[in-house]
Amino acid sequence: MNIRIRNFKFNNLFMEHNKKVALVTGANRGIGYEITRQLGENNFTVVLTSRNSEKGIEAQEKLLLSGLDIKYHQLDVTNEYSINKIAEWIGKVFGVLDVLVNNAGVLIDRNPALQADINDIRKTMEINVYGVLKLIQALVPVLEKSSDARIINISSDMGCLSEMGPGFPGYRLSKASLNALTVILSHEFMHKNISINAVNPGWVKSDMGGANARFTVAQGADTAVWLAAAKNIPTGKFFYNRKIVPC
Numbered sequence: 406m407n408i409r410i411r412n413f414k415f416n417n418l419f420m421e422h423n424k425k426v427a428l429v430t431g432a433n434r435g436i437g438y439e440i441t442r443q444l445g446e447n448n449f450t451v452v453l454t455s456r457n458s459e460k461g462i463e464a465q466e467k468l469l470l471s472g473l474d475i476k477y478h479q480l481d482v483t484n485e486y487s488i489n490k491i492a493e494w495i496g497k498v499f500g501v502l503d504v505l506v507n508n509a510g511v512l513i514d515r516n517p518a519l520q521a522d523i524n525d526i527r528k529t530m531e532i533n534v535y536g537v538l539k540l541i542q543a544l545v546p547v548l549e550k551s552s553d554a555r556i557i558n559i560s561s562d563m564g565c566l567s568e569m570g571p572g573f574p575g576y577r578l579s580k581a582s583l584n585a586l587t588v589i590l591s592h593e594f595m596h597k598n599i600s601i602n603a604v605n606p607g608w609v610k611s612d613m614g615g616a617n618a619r620f621t622v623a624q625g626a627d628t629a630v631w632l633a634a635a636k637n638i639p640t641g642k643f644f645y646n647r648k649i650v651p652c
């Protein structure tokens with residue numbers, strides 16, 4: 406990992422900061438919480454964010470007990486005010502963002518597409534896709550301040566055309582869109598020091614994945630954390646188990 410000395414401001418004091426700064430969305434539980442924990446173990450300063458402050462601060466306090474460098478900020482990815490607030494805060498406190506993990510996501514509809522409620526699809530797209538794009542747009546100025554910024558979108562093979570099947574229309578459409586957005590932005594970032602990739606964490610035991618899922622949250626978080634810390638990574642790709650896979 407590149408060690409750089411920067412000035413950052415915390416509690417109104419400017420301090421020397423030689424660690425990379427990461428931000429994780431939807432980090433109060435599940436895969437996002439575990440990505441935050443593992444990034445902390447990898448010597449990142451991590452901004453744990455959640456839409457509900459109480460739940461987020463509780464999660465932060467648990468991680469602080471392990472001696473990790475975890476800050477907290479509220480963030481609802483569907484709320485433009487909340488997005489602008491955090492972008493401003495990152496700029497003021499750190500002046501830079503090295504890693505953005507777009508993890509927050511919902512799976513609302515499990516019905517066949519023919520019986521889908523369009524409002525469920527709209528709600529899913531707001532969180533899983535439009536929220537991601539709006540957050541990236543707001544954070545580009547601080548990502549551009551990093552010499553090697555990385556955006557990691559937590560996606561799913563349920564959004565791959567090669568794996569497409571019936572049901573879950575909102576979720577499948579949202580993750581297919583997120584995969585497309587990853588490639589679109591990788592082209593738009595071509596002349597910036599920002600890479601962007603999508604990750605399939607696998608079927609993970611969480612509130613979303615359920616108790617019968619195949620992988621632990623630690624296994625589900627692994628590829629995202631590896632992409633955040635690895636020396637050289639590509640851009641515009643879809644990863645599973647630390648490998649580029651077709652999607």
Ligand SMILES: NC(=O)c1ccc[n+]([C@@H]2O[C@H](COP(=O)([O-])OP(=O)(O)OC[C@H]3O[C@@H](n4cnc5c(N)ncnc54)[C@H](OP(=O)(O)O)[C@@H]3O)[C@@H](O)[C@H]2O)c1
Pocket residue numbers: 430431432433434435436437455456457460480481482483507508509510511532559560561562605606607608609610611612613614615618
């Ligand atoms: N689990 C799996 O098997 C699996 C498989 C493939 C991909 N994924 C993807 O992995 C990511 C994490 O999933 P998970 O299994 O950890 O799910 P989870 O346990 O249900 O956690 C989802 C997280 O997203 C947050 N969230 C939802 N809406 C939000 C919003 N508007 N703003 C900010 N945060 C919001 C939730 O916050 P609240 O606590 O406030 O609800 C929660 O922290 C998702 O993108 C999911 O699609 C999961």
